[in-house]
Amino acid sequence: MNLKQLSDMLGLSPTTVSRALNGYPEVNEDTRERVRLAAQRYDYKPHARAQSLATGRAFAIGHVIPISTHQFVVNPIFGDFIAGAGETYAANGYETVLSMVADDDELSAYRQIKARGSVDGVVIHGVKSNDPRFDLLREIGLPFVAHGRSSGETEPYAWVDVNNQGAFERATSFLLDLGHRKIGLLNGPESMDFALRRRSGFEAAHAAREVAPLASLMASQEMTETYGYREASRMLASDSPPTAFVVSSLISALGVRRAIERLGLRMGQDVSVVTYDDALSYLPNGDDVPVFTATRSSVREAGRIAGQILIDMINNPSTTPKTRLLEAELVVGQSTGPCPTLG
Amino acid sequence: MNLKQLSDMLGLSPTTVSRALNGYPEVNEDTRERVRLAAQRYDYKPHARAQSLATGRAFAIGHVIPISTHQFVVNPIFGDFIAGAGETYAANGYETVLSMVADDDELSAYRQIKARGSVDGVVIHGVKSNDPRFDLLREIGLPFVAHGRSSGETEPYAWVDVNNQGAFERATSFLLDLGHRKIGLLNGPESMDFALRRRSGFEAAHAAREVAPLASLMASQEMTETYGYREASRMLASDSPPTAFVVSSLISALGVRRAIERLGLRMGQDVSVVTYDDALSYLPNGDDVPVFTATRSSVREAGRIAGQILIDMINNPSTTPKTRLLEAELVVGQSTGPCPTLG
DNA sequence: TCTCACATCCAAAGCGATTTGGGAAGATAG
DNA sequence: CTATCTTCCCAAATCGCTTTGGATGTGAGA
Numbered sequence: 001m002n003l004k005q006l007s008d009m010l011g012l013s014p015t016t017v018s019r020a021l022n023g024y025p026e027v028n029e030d031t032r033e034r035v036r037l038a039a040q041r042y043d044y045k046p047h048a049r050a051q052s053l054a055t056g057r058a059f060a061i062g063h064v065i066p067i068s069t070h071q072f073v074v075n076p077i078f079g080d081f082i083a084g085a086g087e088t089y090a091a092n093g094y095e096t097v098l099s100m101v102a103d104d105d106e107l108s109a110y111r112q113i114k115a116r117g118s119v120d121g122v123v124i125h126g127v128k129s130n131d132p133r134f135d136l137l138r139e140i141g142l143p144f145v146a147h148g149r150s151s152g153e154t155e156p157y158a159w160v161d162v163n164n165q166g167a168f169e170r171a172t173s174f175l176l177d178l179g180h181r182k183i184g185l186l187n188g189p190e191s192m193d194f195a196l197r198r199r200s201g202f203e204a205a206h207a208a209r210e211v212a213p214l215a216s217l218m219a220s221q222e223m224t225e226t227y228g229y230r231e232a233s234r235m236l237a238s239d240s241p242p243t244a245f246v247v248s249s250l251i252s253a254l255g256v257r258r259a260i261e262r263l264g265l266r267m268g269q270d271v272s273v274v275t276y277d278d279a280l281s282y283l284p285n286g287d288d289v290p291v292f293t294a295t296r297s298s299v300r301e302a303g304r305i306a307g308q309i310l311i312d313m314i315n316n317p318s319t320t321p322k323t324r325l326l327e328a329e330l331v332v333g334q335s336t337g338p339c340p341t342l343g
Numbered sequence: 344m345n346l347k348q349l350s351d352m353l354g355l356s357p358t359t360v361s362r363a364l365n366g367y368p369e370v371n372e373d374t375r376e377r378v379r380l381a382a383q384r385y386d387y388k389p390h391a392r393a394q395s396l397a398t399g400r401a402f403a404i405g406h407v408i409p410i411s412t413h414q415f416v417v418n419p420i421f422g423d424f425i426a427g428a429g430e431t432y433a434a435n436g437y438e439t440v441l442s443m444v445a446d447d448d449e450l451s452a453y454r455q456i457k458a459r460g461s462v463d464g465v466v467i468h469g470v471k472s473n474d475p476r477f478d479l480l481r482e483i484g485l486p487f488v489a490h491g492r493s494s495g496e497t498e499p500y501a502w503v504d505v506n507n508q509g510a511f512e513r514a515t516s517f518l519l520d521l522g523h524r525k526i527g528l529l530n531g532p533e534s535m536d537f538a539l540r541r542r543s544g545f546e547a548a549h550a551a552r553e554v555a556p557l558a559s560l561m562a563s564q565e566m567t568e569t570y571g572y573r574e575a576s577r578m579l580a581s582d583s584p585p586t587a588f589v590v591s592s593l594i595s596a597l598g599v600r601r602a603i604e605r606l607g608l609r610m611g612q613d614v615s616v617v618t619y620d621d622a623l624s625y626l627p628n629g630d631d632v633p634v635f636t637a638t639r640s641s642v643r644e645a646g647r648i649a650g651q652i653l654i655d656m657i658n659n660p661s662t663t664p665k666t667r668l669l670e671a672e673l674v675v676g677q678s679t680g681p682c683p684t685l686g
Numbered sequence: 687t688c689t690c691a692c693a694t695c696c697a698a699a700g701c702g703a704t705t706t707g708g709g710a711a712g713a714t715a716g
Numbered sequence: 717c718t719a720t721c722t723t724c725c726c727a728a729a730t731c732g733c734t735t736t737g738g739a740t741g742t743g744a745g746a
Contacts (some may be wrong), residue, residue, distance in 0.1 A: 050702030086443030100429030
């Protein structure tokens with residue numbers, strides 16, 4: 001059932017039917033109602049491709065997912081973020097389009113997307129410092145919102161980010177206030193901007209108390225469970241073992257806990273752990289009582305907000321780019337306690 | 344740069360340029376080459392929406408992701424599966440379209456997708472037994488491939504699935520052969536078809552050895568870490584504690600391990616664990632040496648295959664639906680050992 | 687020389703919507 | 717009663733591509 005068939009059936013022109021359904025004023029309210037009923041009855045839905053060709057708008061938002069051919073890591077937070085964004089898109093009549101792209105030709109992927117006209121805007125994931133994507137997208141005129149900020153970027157742009165620096169400063173301060181002085185940092189890959197901010201939060205908390213963080217207690221890598229286990233084991237076995245950890249993801253924190261318990265130590269008593277928690281739906285931090293003390297911010301909620309900002313931008317291209325800094329909340333769980341006195 | 348501009352620039356008609364680029368024979372090879380070069384030079388890419396309106400094909404595949412409004416669980420395996428499928432799509436010039444949909448109106452979502460013409464086919468996730476989606480999709484004529492089989496479905500349909508029954512039979516047999524007689528089953532939600540098959544594999548292995556599985560040692564739920572921890576703890580504390588577990592996901596297995604170690608027991612010695620492993624990229628089962636004994640099958644690979652089957656179906660609508668049963672391999676890790684002798 | 691096949695190209699009609707620029711009828715004003 | 721406005725509708729152009737149905741020119745065969 002297409003527009004022509006529907007209009008024939010109603011004895012109206014396609015023009016009138018189109019206007020009736022799209023809420024234009026130059027159509028009689030009785031007629032509009034008649035059209036509406038018929039559309040519902042015959043389950044008429046405008047053909048999206050035709051509509052977007054006519055309007056010049058795709059009614060779709062793109063997410064370019066870099067697929068590293070080397071490590072094959074699909075970042076688990078994508079799922080929740082896109083689910084959140086997708087809720088917003090759906091509520092506004094937009095589709096979600098994914099582009100899986102080998103990470104070395106991500107840039108040309110954006111050009112292609114623009115030329116093919118399949119989306120009205122894109123979300124940038126995995127922001128790096130001095131990220132070349134910003135210039136590119138401005139050059140080709142594709143609206144975008146970044147999940148994360150890029151230090152080194154001078155022009156204004158739309159973004160949604162968590163206060164990573166603040167979250168890690170707070171987490172670290174919390175441990176320092178409990179008396180811990182040797183704190184291990186299991187950071188994410190520091191090619192990513194968020195990881196740099198987290199590290200600087202970690203360092204700022206130390207600086208504020210004039211404690212020097214130990215370089216040997218810092219690691220930076222993809223945030224797997226094994227990574228948490230391996231690095232925590234290594235640090236705990238070193239000459240100056242940490243009494244606490246700040247960890248960049250709940251998955252890695254599971255590994256840290258394993259390392260701790262493997263050594264016969266008790267988490268929350270012998271060794272404390274604070275982790276960052278993206279509030280992934282399938283990885284809840286305990287049921288009612290949180291297991292880990294954590295700085296938490298829902299990445300799904302970030303997705304919802306990013307989606308809304310982008311859609312607003314598309315509907316209103318001239319406004320200045322909106323930004324939104326989310327604060328992570330500190331959730332105190334059972335994984336932290338005062339620094340055990342020496343000996 | 345659109346087709347008309349490019350053809351004007353070349354002094355050719357749009358017809359010829361279109362044909363040249365699409366490999367039709369009725370164009371001189373010299374001309375074709377000239378067109379190709381110009382297209383490349385001016386970075387011409389056909390407008391996807393226009394192209395699909397003209398051809399009647401969307402060059403896109405849809406994935407309908409049910410978003411449970413109650414539990415907000417985004418199944419973590421979606422990410423890897425879609426990444427795999429997306430690789431195939433991209434390689435064949437297809438886009439990936441996601442539809443986030445409240446799970447109670449998933450059915451109408453398919454109708455809408457069909458009417459809007461935004462995809463050429465869909466992948467069905469989370470197959471249940473007697474799943475109504477099969478009839479619906481056949482009725483509206485939207486090609487589909489299912490990730491998982493639906494018992495109760497009589498008509499032929501295309502699917503990709505893991506031999507879940509076989510995998511669990513094998514995992515269970517492995518434990519029985521090690522002398523274990525009380526084995527806990529931590530299954531996924533048994534509203535899902537795959538979970539039913541897994542359970543029947545579990546039971547078949549018992550039946551083959553004339554061992555009766557204990558109802559109190561079976562659980563079925565969303566596969567979170569906490570679930571693994573809670574249920575394993577409960578079972579281990581019960582009157583007749585299991586000496587081994589068969590677990591439906593690596594995430595839950597992490598929880599099981601935690602429960603074991605929490606009780607001062609050693610996994611692989613006091614209590615054995617075999618888990619199903621979807622080979623999620625961010626949740627590797629150890630580095631070089633597998634931590635868990637597992638039946639493993641890459642869900643990403645399943646996605647790749649499903650994508651290919653679907654695209655073949657779209658290109659070749661008349662062929663009988665292809666199916667593909669993947670076997671899970673048994674990987675022996677450190678989490679299993681002979682049943683400790685009583686006392 | 688004429689015919690026919692073949693190679694090569696193009697004009698125009700589509701795909702299914704939106705949107706521009708009227709046009710007819712009825713209401714209002716003069 | 718005529719002129720002007722509204723109100724309500726429609727025909728046709730448009731978006732950017734593909735595809736049908738010729739048109740033209742060339743060389744081979746008779």
